[in-house]
Amino acid sequence: MDDLIAARSQMALSLGFHIVFACIGMVMPFFMALSHYRxxxxxxxxxxxxxxAWSKGVAIFFATGAVSGTVLSFELGLLWPRFMEHAGPIFGMPFSLEGTAFFIEAIALGFFLYGWDRLNRWFHWFTGVVVGLSGLASGILVVAANAWMNSPAGFDYIPPAAPGEDGQYLNIDPIAAMFNDAWFSQALHMTLAAFVATGFAVAGVHALMILKKRNVEFHTRAFRIAAVFGAVAAILQPISGDISAKDVARRQPAKFAAMEAHFETSRSAPLVIGGLPDEERKELKYAIELPGMLSWLAHGDSEAEVTGLDRIPDDEEPPVLITHLAFQVMVGLGVLLMLTGLLYLIAAWRKREWLNKRWLLKLFVISIPMGFIAIEAGWTVTEVGRQPWIIYEIMRTADALTPMPGIAYSFYIFTAVYISLSIVVVFLLYRQIKMVPEIYDKP
Structure with missing residues (x-):
């Protein structure tokens, strides 16, 4: 394994674990606050x-999210020093504000956990709301920093005069960098994805307990709160997906072409479902095509021209196979979750007898991992689809890599650490769910 692949793999591993902890930490406080309000x-x-019960889960994911997020911050500096040297002063503001949001979240969580029977009841509830709002703000600010990598803004760039030299970054505007062209679409899409994934995962766990007939009243109320959040977010997600797709088609045509395995520039381009890209022959096999739909998705016009990979220089073309398959997984799972959410809302509104049916509960149990798999696939599209750039069209990923040798060993060590951390988290959550009937107040 060469150093570039090892460094990218380590970042992918760290982000892949952190994003699960972070999404749950962003969303579960809202479940907790609604239950508290009731x-x-x-x-x-x-x-x-x-x-x-949920507050203890929030505490577990806050701690693990803080640890894994801190590791990611160090990795940016250790693995990609040239990137941080040039980019840090430009997009440092959202990271600084994210740190502030994190501290507010930590303080509010401390008040909430230790405020039972000590604080005014409504002030105690308000501290839980602050945990949710600050966690949500923290996630949006981090996404704004990532969006800047996809849509650099807030500076003037003078390319290097000769190979091997650095370009110059002048007239830095941190506000413009933070509110770049991609931040809104990415933040909206990621926020909804967090609610979808966490809502369905939490609802699925409680649905499983209902099917096992364990503390049914407790788990039924928990299931319905989580299911409503997940269902509403899943139905709204295609709207944010459409906004994101049009934004990517406009700003990053190479990524959009890789997502759709669109090899040749054409008008009335078809939207493909499935398919296996052949990057050597520049063709897509075994796909279902919907004529004109890709043009409409990208530009709102079924006759519009969609840029293909034939117009992208070979050394700037992203990996098509990984990007396309990840995109198909994300969309496919998103559609399944949206349909499940629609069924639940129909049941809650019109067909209340469905709410106690085993088939509906089993649908949610099956859905437990789907949202997080979709999130991982979506971030794969975002990061792999941007390659070979770490800062889109300004700095290549290979040029930002540290000269430090032995990165492969670091990757192996971090893999072991994250696997161990995940085992601990699963054990703590399992114990928490199992102990629910014994550790709380009795009616």
Whole structure:
């Protein structure tokens, strides 16, 4: 394994684990706050017990998210020093503000966890809301930094005069860098994805407990709160996906072409479902084609021209196979979750007898991993589809790599650390779910 692949693999591993912890940490506080609100309004102890149970889960994911996020911050400097040297002063503001949001979240979580029967009831509830809002802000700010890598802004760039020299970054504007052209579409898409993945995963776990007939009232109320969040977000997600697709088609035509395995520039380009790209022969096999739909998706016009990979220089072409397959996985799972969400909302609104049907609960159990697989696939599209650039059309990933040798060993060590961390988290969550009936107040 060469150093570039090892460094990219280590970042992919770290981000792949962190994004799961971060998404759950962003979203579960809202479940917790809604359950807490219902307890304050109704006095039903089941909601109080549910709030306490979820707050412990929030604490677990806050801790693991903080650790894995800190590792990512160090990795940016250690593995990609030239990137941080030039990019740090430009897009440092969202990282700084993310640190502020993190501290607010930590303080509010401390108030919430230790404020039971010590603080005013409504102020105590408000601290839980602050945990959710600050966690959400933290996630959006990090996504803004990533969006800057896809859509660099907030500076004037003078290319190097000779090979081997550095370009110059002048007239830096951190506000323009943070609110770059990609930040809104990426932040919206990622936020909804976090609610979809966490909503369905949490609802699925509680659905499993209902099927096993364990503490049914507790898990039923938990299931319905999580399912509503997940279902609504899943139905809204295609709207954000359409916004993101049009944005990528405009700013990053190479990534868009790789996502769709669109090898030849054409008008009335077909949208493909499935398919296996052959990068050597520049063709897509075994795909279902929907005529004109790709042109409409990209530009809102079924007759519009869509740039293909034939117009992208060979040394700037992203890996097509990985990008296309990841995109298909993301979209396919998103559609399945959207349909499941629609079924649940129909059941809650019109067909309430469905809510207790085993088939509906089993759908949610099957959906437990789907949202997070879709998120991992989506980030694969975002990062692999941008290659060979670390800063789009300005700095190549290979040029930002540290000269330090032995990165492969670092990758192996971090792999072991993250696997161990995941085992610990799963064990703690399993123990927490198993102990629910015994550790809380009785009606």
């Amino acid at each position: 307890w304050l309004r109704t006095g039903n102890l089941v909601y109080k017990n549910l709030t306490k």
